[in-house]
Amino acid sequence: MDNQLxxxxxxxxxxxxxxxxxxxxxMELDGALIAQNIDLYYLxxxxxxxxxxxxxxxxPCLYVKKSVARAKRESSVPVEPMGRIRxxxxxxxxxxxxxxxxxxxxxxLPYAQATFxxxxxxxxxxxxxxSFPLRLQRAVKSxxxxxxxxxxAAYVREIVEALPxxxxxxxxxVELAAEIERRLRLKGNINLYRMRAFNQELVLGMVASGAAAxxxxxxxxxxGGMGLTVASPQxxxxxxxxxxxxxxxxxxxxxxGYIIDQTRLAVIGExxxxxxxxxxxxxxxxxxxxxxxxxxxxxxxxxVNALKMAEEAGLADHFxxxxxxxxxxxGHGVGLELDELPVLARGFDQPLEEGMVIAVEPKxxxxxxxVIGIENTYVVTADGLQPLTTASEEIVRVRA
Amino acid sequence: MDNQLxxxxxxxxxxxxxxxxxxxxxMELDGALIAQNIDLYYLxxxxxxxxxxxxxxxxPCLYVKKSVARAKRESSVPVEPMGRIRxxxxxxxxxxxxxxxxxxxxxxLPYAQATFxxxxxxxxxxxxxxSFPLRLQRAVKSxxxxxxxxxxAAYVREIVEALPxxxxxxxxxVELAAEIERRLRLKGNINLYRMRAFNQELVLGMVASGAAAxxxxxxxxxxGGMGLTVASPQxxxxxxxxxxxxxxxxxxxxxxGYIIDQTRLAVIGExxxxxxxxxxxxxxxxxxxxxxxxxxxxxxxxxVNALKMAEEAGLADHFxxxxxxxxxxxGHGVGLELDELPVLARGFDQPLEEGMVIAVEPKxxxxxxxVIGIENTYVVTADGLQPLTTASEEIVRVRA
Numbered sequence: 001m002d003n004q005l006x007x008x009x010x011x012x013x014x015x016x017x018x019x020x021x022x023x024x025x026x027m028e029l030d031g032a033l034i035a036q037n038i039d040l041y042y043l044x045x046x047x048x049x050x051x052x053x054x055x056x057x058x059x060p061c062l063y064v065k066k067s068v069a070r071a072k073r074e075s076s077v078p079v080e081p082m083g084r085i086r087x088x089x090x091x092x093x094x095x096x097x098x099x100x101x102x103x104x105x106x107x108x109l110p111y112a113q114a115t116f117x118x119x120x121x122x123x124x125x126x127x128x129x130x131s132f133p134l135r136l137q138r139a140v141k142s143x144x145x146x147x148x149x150x151x152x153a154a155y156v157r158e159i160v161e162a163l164p165x166x167x168x169x170x171x172x173x174v175e176l177a178a179e180i181e182r183r184l185r186l187k188g189n190i191n192l193y194r195m196r197a198f199n200q201e202l203v204l205g206m207v208a209s210g211a212a213a214x215x216x217x218x219x220x221x222x223x224g225g226m227g228l229t230v231a232s233p234q235x236x237x238x239x240x241x242x243x244x245x246x247x248x249x250x251x252x253x254x255x256x257g258y259i260i261d262q263t264r265l266a267v268i269g270e271x272x273x274x275x276x277x278x279x280x281x282x283x284x285x286x287x288x289x290x291x292x293x294x295x296x297x298x299x300x301x302x303x304v305n306a307l308k309m310a311e312e313a314g315l316a317d318h319f320x321x322x323x324x325x326x327x328x329x330x331g332h333g334v335g336l337e338l339d340e341l342p343v344l345a346r347g348f349d350q351p352l353e354e355g356m357v358i359a360v361e362p363k364x365x366x367x368x369x370x371v372i373g374i375e376n377t378y379v380v381t382a383d384g385l386q387p388l389t390t391a392s393e394e395i396v397r398v399r400a
Numbered sequence: 401m402d403n404q405l406x407x408x409x410x411x412x413x414x415x416x417x418x419x420x421x422x423x424x425x426x427m428e429l430d431g432a433l434i435a436q437n438i439d440l441y442y443l444x445x446x447x448x449x450x451x452x453x454x455x456x457x458x459x460p461c462l463y464v465k466k467s468v469a470r471a472k473r474e475s476s477v478p479v480e481p482m483g484r485i486r487x488x489x490x491x492x493x494x495x496x497x498x499x500x501x502x503x504x505x506x507x508x509l510p511y512a513q514a515t516f517x518x519x520x521x522x523x524x525x526x527x528x529x530x531s532f533p534l535r536l537q538r539a540v541k542s543x544x545x546x547x548x549x550x551x552x553a554a555y556v557r558e559i560v561e562a563l564p565x566x567x568x569x570x571x572x573x574v575e576l577a578a579e580i581e582r583r584l585r586l587k588g589n590i591n592l593y594r595m596r597a598f599n600q601e602l603v604l605g606m607v608a609s610g611a612a613a614x615x616x617x618x619x620x621x622x623x624g625g626m627g628l629t630v631a632s633p634q635x636x637x638x639x640x641x642x643x644x645x646x647x648x649x650x651x652x653x654x655x656x657g658y659i660i661d662q663t664r665l666a667v668i669g670e671x672x673x674x675x676x677x678x679x680x681x682x683x684x685x686x687x688x689x690x691x692x693x694x695x696x697x698x699x700x701x702x703x704v705n706a707l708k709m710a711e712e713a714g715l716a717d718h719f720x721x722x723x724x725x726x727x728x729x730x731g732h733g734v735g736l737e738l739d740e741l742p743v744l745a746r747g748f749d750q751p752l753e754e755g756m757v758i759a760v761e762p763k764x765x766x767x768x769x770x771v772i773g774i775e776n777t778y779v780v781t782a783d784g785l786q787p788l789t790t791a792s793e794e795i796v797r798v799r800a
Contacts, residue, residue: 005630005637037599037618047633049599049618067616067624067725074630081724106511110598111504112529114511129512178585185578190632191591191603198510199437199449203591216467218437218449224467230405230474231657231736232590233447237405257631324481325467336631 006256008045012144013076016137017043017060023133024056024103031055031096032103032130033117038194038336039105041257042138046074050082051117055096063088089121103130108196132341135196139333139341140355145258146379146388149335149357152253152260153377153389155187159251160264160391167247167398169268170240174228177207177236180251190254196337205252205261207236210245213371216325220339222363223248223321223371243269243400246370250361252338259334261359262389263375266396276395278364278372281313283393285362286374289330293358293378293385299348303330306362318364331360334377356380357388406656408445412544413476416537417443417460423533424456424503431455431496432503432530433517438594438736439505441657442538446474450482451517455496463488489521503530508596532741535596539733539741540755545658546779546788549735549757552653552660553777553789555587559651560664560791567647567798569668570640574628577607577636580651589653596737605652605661607636610645613771616725620739622763623648623721623771643669643800646770650761652738659734661759662789663775666796676795678764678772681713683793685762686774689730693758693778693785699748703730706762718764731760734777756780757788 020043024032034040034052040062041047043054048071050064063082064071072079082088092099102122104114106129118127141149159180166179181204185191193202200220206213208225217224217234226237241247250263265279285306292305307330310319320327333340334357342348342356358380363373374393378385420443424432434440434452440462441447443454448471450464463482464471471479482488492499502522504514506529518527541549559580566579581604585591593602600620606613608625617624619634626637641647650663665679685706693702707730710719720727733740734757742748742756758780763773774793778785 005626005628005633007630035599037601041631045630047618047631049620066618066620069725070615070617070624070633074633104511109511111506111509111511111514112531113598131512174585174588178582181585181591182578182582185574185581188574188628190628191581192601192632198513199435201437201592215470217470218447218466220449220466226405228405228588228590229656230407230445231441231447232592232654233405233470233474254632256629325469 007074008076009144010076012142013043013045015142017054017077019137020054020134021056023137024054027103027128027133029056029101029103029128030099033121034105035113036105036108039134042336044075044077046071048074052077053092053096061095085120092121099125101126101128103128105131105134107131135341138335140353141335141357141379145335148256148258149260149377149388152255152258153262155184155189155253155255156251156260156262156389157391159183160249160396163249163266163396164398167241167266167268169243169400173208173212173236173239173241176241177204180204180207184253187253188255190257193252193254193259194337195339197339200339202252202338203235205235206248206250209239209241209247210370211368212237212239213246213248214322214365214367214369216321220327222327222361222373223250223365241268244271246271246275246372248371248373250375257336259336259338260389261334261338261375261377262391263361263373264391264396265372265374266398268398269400271395275366275369275372278315279395281310281315282362282364282372282374285309286360286376289360290378290385293352293380295354295380295382296351299342299344299350299352300346302344303346306330315364318366320363322365322367330362331358333357334359352380354380354382358385360385407474408476409544410476412542413443413445415542417454417477419537420454420534421456423537424454427503427528427533429456429501429503429528430499433521434505435513436505436508439534442736444475444477446471448474452477453492453496461495485520492521499525501526501528503528505531505534507531535741538735540753541735541757541779545735548656548658549660549777549788552655552658553662555584555589555653555655556651556660556662556789557791559583560649560796563649563666563796564798567641567666567668569643569800573608573612573636573639573641576641577604580604580607584653587653588655590657593652593654593659594737595739597739600739602652602738603635605635606648606650609639609641609647610770611768612637612639613646613648614722614765614767614769616721620727622727622761622773623650623765641668644671646671646675646772648771648773650775657736659736659738660789661734661738661775661777662791663761663773664791664796665772665774666798668798669800671795675766675769675772678715679795681710681715682762682764682772682774685709686760686776689760690778690785693752693780695754695780695782696751699742699744699750699752700746702744703746706730715764718766720763722765722767730762731758733757734759752780754780754782758785760785
């Protein structure tokens with residue numbers, strides 16, 4: 001059958017691998033072997049099963065295992081059937097010459113697989129981790145990518161606008177999550193919230209209320225959630241949503257592979273005044289971050305500044321989690337993965353660049369009571385952070 | 401807050417790590433470092449962020465990064481805060497003595513991480529891949545595990561029974577998928593369909609119709625599906641479901657972490673007689689496999705036998721995919737992961753064992769027309785394969 005799905009523009013892909021080749025050149029690598037599905041998609045336009053070799057100069061080649069026909073239609077780089085793996089070393093050598101220094105995605109490639117490729121495909125080559133520079137390149141988004149993110153942002157905005165009709169006192173967290181998931185799915189959400197970090201998983205985000213939202217868990221984020229089982233201990237659970245509790249609606253939508261990330265706060269009736277006050281602080285932190293987030297500013301400085309504001313408000317102990325389970329960051333890049341660069345945390349003194357996309361999510365955790373917070377996804381511009389997410393930032397009020 | 405989620409029974413966990421220790425003993429390993437979330441959950445009862453050390457004899461220890469409190473409640477093995485990673489080698493040495501041979505999950509652990517652990521935690525130890533024996537142990541399910549699978553099976557049965565009211569001519573595949581997902585979610589489906597293989601992903605399964613179902617893709621399975629975007633090229637897509645097309649409803653539900661896998665075929669109106677005939681063949685293959693699948697029988701023999709039956713029916717070219725995109729297997733283990741052992745494919749001459757759980761999925765692909773097939777999840781017993789999935793095996797007829 002004829003595949004009518006939209007493709008990534010050829011020029012977009014060409015720009016990406018040309019830029020990646022500049023990195024290979026700077027690192028004095030002869031080429032890079034790309035195997036992870038997300039990086040493959042980013043550099044070729046297809047997510048079919050294969051191995052991509054990007055030489056320092058000249059045209060890359062995608063060796064495809066399955067499906068060759070589909071890869072040929074989708075890929076903007078030349079596709080060859082992979083054939084027998086034992087013949088691949090010679091085919092790579094014939095096409096690209098002798099490889100003495102090769103880059104691989106050593107942060108995600110399983111040990112056994114990386115070792116196999118290193119020994120079989122490049123037995124004489126020195127191995128280098130190419131992940132960080134590739135992730136740094138991916139952090140800066142093109143207009144094409146920003147447009148996908150804006151589409152996703154419109155869908156999560158619609159969800160927020162529908163919350164007053166969706167939320168009913170006594171409904172379970174999972175009921176609210178299931179309804180949000182259904183609506184996003186019909187917009188094209190792929191229901192895969194991809195993360196690069198080992199063992200990290202996400203479904204939808206975190207739709208949780210009161211004490212359940214404040215329950216800590218393994219996830220590298222400010223809020224936990226009970227989840228439905230200890231075998232998936234995060235996000236929406238079985239808890240009933242009650243009047244007066246903070247309801248955290250931290251949701252993602254994934255359109256054409258691109259993940260938007262947005263948090264809004266809802267309540268049935270009224271919040272306690274101290275929680276309402278805390279929400280005001282998260283909005284002030286967000287505004288301050290928007291103004292400060294210009295090209296050249298260090299990633300960590302945004303976190304340090306936000307932490308200072310939390311301290312001044314007397315809420316340092318509650319910032320981004322509570323006690324020993326505090327997360328020590330303010331935000332993270334989003335794009336094809338949820339945990340992209342930049343990381344807004346101590347130890348990252350790299351500068352923001354124009355076109356980087358960041359989810360900024362100041363939150364306060366009150367054990368036994370709930371999580372208060374807000375989150376927008378932004379693009380870095382010369383004037384500061386410009387929001388891609390556009391839902392109203394007021395607390396969503398639901399009638400009791 | 402008090403976590404009211406059910407826990408894995410202590411005796412269950414103890415049996416598991418004791419049996420794993422027998423493997424360590426047989427392999428002459430001093431211990432194993434377990435890092436992957438699924439294996440961690442299997443051996444401890446918690447999925448919090450940590451590293452588990454299982455010594456050849458004596459009690460294991462789970463070193464937890466986050467959340468320690470939650471891990472202490474959930475884990476059936478002793479929990480210690482991980483503390484500083486640089487102090488961990490000494491703590492491990494003090495507790496477990498000198499480690500000269502250590503096992504790790506080298507099939508899933510990222511290269512950088514495995515190398516870090518090997519160099520920092522066990523600088524003098526020889527590294528061994530522990531994955532296959534651990535996966536082989538996990539392939540045999542306990543009564544506790546079978547009960548989770550039976551719960552999940554009841555939910556996918558309910559979906560099949562509701563299909564006649566859910567399917568409408570002209571609805572999009574994704575609309576049907578979204579409705580199935582919503583219903584399963586409310587039963588406790590975690591919406592994570594975990595796979596061990598690198599780059600393999602799944603959402604729900606495959607709800608696809610006609611030519612779209614027959615479109616090949618990267619996924620290591622018999623059917624592809626268009627998907628919603630080239631950035632997630634599989635499963636349900638935008639195609640409208642039409643009268644007379646085979647509608648493949650290959651769905652999973654994940655309850656307490658355990659994945660059931662079931663395929664049924666639906667049609668609005670009538671199928672072409674040759675497709676109806678092909679469906680009859682898949683049912684005959686399924687029955688033959690049920691009888692043949694007894695302890696001691698080799699994994700591959702079930703595939704070889706099924707392929708022979710497909711050949712005899714003149715459908716070898718269509719079996720488990722078409723042409724260059726044929727998958728060369730008949731089924732796979734399921735449990736905490738979708739791609740567990742055993743693998744029913746050539747090259748696997750290991751014997752079936754009582755208690756192994758297998759999804760058997762004979763399917764025929766007709767390019768441009770659709771995929772015909774059926775799938776049950778079974779437990780291996782002395783009498784052959786006993787079905788865990790119990791939905792009627794008749795074609796689901798929907799009024800035009």
